[in-house]
Amino acid sequence: MITIKEVSELAQVSQATVSRALNGHATVKEANKIKVFEAIEKLGYKPNSFAQALASSRSNSIGMLVGSLEGPFYGPLMHNAEDTVRKKNMHLIVTSGQESKEKEIDSIRFLQSKQVDGLIIHSDMLSDDELIKIANETKATIILNRYIPELAQQCICIDNELGGYLATKYLIESGHNKVACITGQLSKIDSRDRLQGYRNALAEYGIAYDANLIAEGRFDHKGNHETVRRLLDRNKEITAIFCQNDNIALAVYDICSERKISVGDELSLVGYDNDTYSQHIRPELTTVNFPVKEMGIEAANCVLSLVSKKTYTLNNKLAPELIIRNSVKKLK
The missing domain is CATH 3.40.50.2300 (Response regulator)
Known part of the structure; x- marks a missing residue:
């Protein structure tokens, strides 16, 4: 393995000069730069990233x-x-x-x-x-x-609060007044902000907040199917659900298929994130785009x-x- 010492010996400059040349220091004379890079090319030297980091105080x-x-x-x-x-x-x-x-x-x-x-x-x-x-x-x-x-x-x-508001407002303005919300983990600030946006939209349209319409799910796939089942079992009058991400919405699609409920007809859904698959499921999912x-x-x-x-x-x-x-x- 070629070392910085061999480069310095061939170029007839100090090892410190080689390091400075490699890291683009303006203090290196042009003639020495030429010597260093000609030696590097001749020897096939590959700079050691750790050595460069020590010389420049940067790890890149x-x-x-x-x-x-x-x-x-x-x-x-x-x-x-x-x-x-x-x-x-x-x-x-x-x-x-x-x-x-x-x-x-x-x-x-x-x-x-x-x-x-x-x-x-x-x-x-x-x-x-x-x-x-x-x-x-x-x-x-x-x-x-x-x-x-x-x-x-x-x-x-x-602005996750705005995102939750936009999703819920659209459902309310579409005529739904029994709008449920399946959150992500409430330990996450995203979930809490999106829930606050949901509450803001309800308040704006004079709809009372009902804790029975809220279910805590997860942003990944774990356990969401059972969460959807429980929510639908305890609230027969739900006509719409705001799902705090598209993974949760997928679970709702699955349970609706299981129970012969027609998404987009008997139950309306809005997701969140605009994942790639949201436009490929049927019906295509209305969702909030997260940039x-x-x-x-x-x-x-x-x-x-x-x-x-x-x-x-x-x-x-x-x-x-x-x-x-x-x-x-x-x-x-």
Whole structure:
């Protein structure tokens, strides 16, 4: 294996000069740069990334914490962040918290131990104070799906309250006054904000909030079918359901098929996220679009600007959009 020492000997410059040339330091004379790169080409030297990191105090990597390494939300989020980072010749290192505070903390410590240049954090379990502490330790830190006043210019979130409101308002304006809501895990701020949007729409139209119309599900597929069964069994008058993500809506489709209930006719549905399959099931699912692609790109661009200390105008509140398809029946 060719070493930096051999490059320096062939180029007749110091090892420090080779390191500075590799990292683009302006202090290296042009003549020495030429010597270094001619030696590299002749020897076929491949720079050691760890050595480069020591020389430049940069690892050329960004760390990312997400809730899970699978699913229609986290997949596009990671893909678009990674694609943006790679365009700057850097790498994305991703870990997951798996709905455990201990695992989230361990993941952050792991990423920091790798000397990542910046962090993109999507945390459900860490407190605002804990995230502020992490941002003080790693200055180039972006927080997703959370607004923390002390880190206002480092937070990117979607207006989930507005999304819940838009979904519920559409059902009410379509003539439904028995609108149920199946939430995600209420430990997640997304779920609580979407539920608040649901309540806001009910209040605006003078419809009393009924806790019997609320059921707690999950954003993944675990247990949602039984949740749907319980909700329908205890509320025979439901004509519409706001599902807080499209996975939950899929479970409703399954139970409706099981019970010979016609979606879009006997029961109206609005989902959330606008996952790819929402336009391929029948009837096509009306849903709220979560701009996850834009969030991944925005997060990567912002953390890269913090790393390079460049000015960047952060778009820190992304807007949801109602996508109207065929799963809602208009009663009026």
